[in-house]
Every structure is written in structure tokens, then in C-alpha cells.
Amino acid sequence: MSFLIGENMTGGYGATNILNDCNISVEKGEIAVIVGPNGAGKSTAMKAIFGMLNLREGRVLFNDEDITALNPQDRVRKGMGFVPQTHNVFPTMTVEENLEMGAFIREDDFRHTMEQVYDLFPILKQKRRQPAGELSGGQRQQVAVGRALMTQPQVLMLDEPTAGVSPIVMDELFDRIIDVAHTGIAILMVEQNAKQALNIADKGYVLVQGTNAYTDTGEALLANPEVRRTFLGG
Incomplete structure (x- = not known):
């Protein structure tokens, strides 16, 4: 199975x-x-x-x-975490706010997971205070993947x-x-x-x-x- x-x-x-x-x-x-x-x-x-x-x-x-x-x-x-092809970030929210939105089901301290996302995508840490809508296409994809990872998915x-x-x-x-x-x-x-x-x-x-x-x-x-x-x- x-x-x-x-x-x-x-x-x-x-x-x-x-x-x-x-x-x-x-x-x-x-x-x-x-x-x-x-x-x-x-x-x-x-x-x-x-x-x-x-x-x-x-x-x-x-x-x-x-x-x-x-x-x-x-x-x-x-x-399960899912990243759709389009409309996969909140453009007016900052990078960090987008990641926080990914932790909406979490009741524990998710700061360690956020640091793991920043380790995976260092550019996001640099731009964490910037609105996601101002990022390049590739950077927005990183935000979308990072937000999905904030739920600590198994898939x-x-x-x-x-x-x-x-x-x-x-x-x-x-x-x-x-x-x-x-x-x-x-x-x-x-x-x-x-x-x-x-x-x-x-x-x-x-x-x-x-x-x-x-x-x-x-x-x-x-x-x-x-x-x-x-x-x-x-």
C-alpha cells in the first residue's frame, strides 16, 4: 500500500x-x-x-x-499541502504574513518551521517585510511552497x-x-x-x-x- x-x-x-x-x-x-x-x-x-x-x-x-x-x-x-498553479499568494500581504497564513491550523509555536522555510529559500528572509505581489514570479512560487510547508505536511x-x-x-x-x-x-x-x-x-x-x-x-x-x-x- x-x-x-x-x-x-x-x-x-x-x-x-x-x-x-x-x-x-x-x-x-x-x-x-x-x-x-x-x-x-x-x-x-x-x-x-x-x-x-x-x-x-x-x-x-x-x-x-x-x-x-x-x-x-x-x-x-x-x-496534505497543496500549491495551485495560480493565485497562490496573498499579494498585498508581506512574505512573512503569507507564511503565517500557512500556519493557520497550527496551535503550537511555528517560528522554528518559519526559520526552516527561510533556510530553504534565503531570498524570502531578505524580503520578508515586502508585499508578495512585488516579488518576481519565481520568488512568489517560493512563498507559495513555503506557505504550504508551514502546515508541516507529510505530502x-x-x-x-x-x-x-x-x-x-x-x-x-x-x-x-x-x-x-x-x-x-x-x-x-x-x-x-x-x-x-x-x-x-x-x-x-x-x-x-x-x-x-x-x-x-x-x-x-x-x-x-x-x-x-x-x-x-x-
């Missing part, structure tokens, strides 16, 4: 299924990456796992518990974390994601930059029309001629 698994997920919006018998899982300390063409259901799979989409069939298991019926807030309390879900950032910033974000995984947190990530994401992935999922086309290690998917030809540009 995997630490987090979306099992046989079928569901969508209205009468249309976006996901069709889709399976996604990740273990503690592992990076699992979901890739595929536009409209493949990648972000929908993430939303289903986080409770933002009701499943018609299938279930979500987290730490050996069926959480299919739980809403997103209750999943956060169970230990961190990232929807297109490198969207709209430069290649240098993308590499830096991926390095930090690796650092987070090394602490034992499970990472589940949707990425458009498929080659780079699979390069750091322990496990990769290629979705097509809401179903699993290929599932393997990141290394094996990068070496698969059919995957390379069809999804990675040769």
Missing part, C-alpha cells in the same frame, strides 16, 4: 469524465511527477486527490486511511510550480523540491517541463485523456523511445 494513492479515479465536471480509471501514488520521501499533453487531466487528477473534485468511481487513500469523503480543509489537517502537492519562470529559476526550484523530499516529505507534482521534471522524479505518470498511458521510474520514462517521441519532443 502506497503512502498516498488515488486509486481507479473516475470523475470530471458536469456529465463529462476527465479522469478515467486513473491511478496515481507516491511514497514518503519520493518525488512523483505527472506529465502529459494539454487536456490530459493532470491538474484534474491533483484536484481529485486533494478533494477539490468529487469522484464518481475510485477512492483516495492517505497513510492507510480512506479520505475520499474528506474536504480539502480536512485533508490539510491530515497532512506536498505542486501544480505546475515552474510555470512562467526562467530556466535558471526552474532549476533552482527543482533543487529545493529535491531538498524537501530529502526531509521525508512525499512530493506529487504536475509539470509542463516534462523532461526536466522526469529527470528528478523517482516515479513518473504520463496521462492521456485522463488515463495512465505510461507509469515507470523517471529514468525509464526518459529512456522510453515511444515516450520520448510522443511526449518529450524526440
Whole structure:
């Protein structure tokens, strides 16, 4: 049994299924990456796992518990963190206030966790008094990831974390994601930059029309001629 698994997920919006018998899982300390063409259901799979989409069939298991019926807030309390692709910071609040908002479910002293976030993203400590809306795109992504880490999640879900950032910033974000995984947190990530994401992935999922086309290690998917030809540009 995997630490987090979306099992046989079928569901969508209205009468249309976006996901069709889709399976996604990740273990503690592992990076699992979901890739595929536009409209493949990648972000929908993430939303289903986080409770933002009701499943018609299938279930979500987290730490050996069926959480299919739980809403997103209750999943956060169970230990899940989710960073959406857009609108993922409070732009008028300072960096530090954004991080404090991430600790809303905490009743203990969270200052140590904030220092860990600042160690992970030193630029945020420098800019902690600055409104998040004044930061660069890459820095805002760091704030969003940092805020999710303030809940002390056991699994961190990232929807297109490198969207709209430069290649240098993308590499830096991926390095930090690796650092987070090394602490034992499970990472589940949707990425458009498929080659780079699979390069750091322990496990990769290629979705097509809401179903699993290929599932393997990141290394094996990068070496698969059919995957390379069809999804990675040769």
C-alpha cells in the first residue's frame, strides 16, 4: 500500500469524465511527477486527490486511511499541502504574513518551521517585510511552497510550480523540491517541463485523456523511445 494513492479515479465536471480509471501514488520521501499533453487531466487528477473534485468511481487513500469523503480543509489537517498553479499568494500581504497564513491550523509555536522555510529559500528572509505581489514570479512560487510547508505536511502537492519562470529559476526550484523530499516529505507534482521534471522524479505518470498511458521510474520514462517521441519532443 502506497503512502498516498488515488486509486481507479473516475470523475470530471458536469456529465463529462476527465479522469478515467486513473491511478496515481507516491511514497514518503519520493518525488512523483505527472506529465502529459494539454487536456490530459493532470491538474484534474491533483484536484481529485486533494478533494477539490468529487469522484464518481475510485477512492483516495492517505497513510492507510480512506479520505475520499474528506474536504480539502480536512485533508490539510491530515497532512496534505497543496500549491495551485495560480493565485497562490496573498499579494498585498508581506512574505512573512503569507507564511503565517500557512500556519493557520497550527496551535503550537511555528517560528522554528518559519526559520526552516527561510533556510530553504534565503531570498524570502531578505524580503520578508515586502508585499508578495512585488516579488518576481519565481520568488512568489517560493512563498507559495513555503506557505504550504508551514502546515508541516507529510505530502506536498505542486501544480505546475515552474510555470512562467526562467530556466535558471526552474532549476533552482527543482533543487529545493529535491531538498524537501530529502526531509521525508512525499512530493506529487504536475509539470509542463516534462523532461526536466522526469529527470528528478523517482516515479513518473504520463496521462492521456485522463488515463495512465505510461507509469515507470523517471529514468525509464526518459529512456522510453515511444515516450520520448510522443511526449518529450524526440
